[in-house]
């Protein structure tokens with residue numbers, strides 16, 4: 001079993017295993033709120049990272065809110 005990570009900038013992705021003999025029927029996955037999803041067949045992890053995210057400094061502020069500890 002081959003696991004890997006793929007960064008994508010679209011919420012809809014497809015996976016067919018990628019490696020020929022190790023592949024599986026092509027499936028379409030939609031990345032939801034977690035910004036990531038793993039393929040149920042091969043376990044490949046798709047990480048949603050929109051290329052325009054660099055602009056949104058606002059989001060960073062939300063991430064740096066107070067964390068206890």
Ligand SMILES: [Zn+2]
Pocket residue numbers: 015016017024039040041042043044
């Ligand atoms: Zn897969």
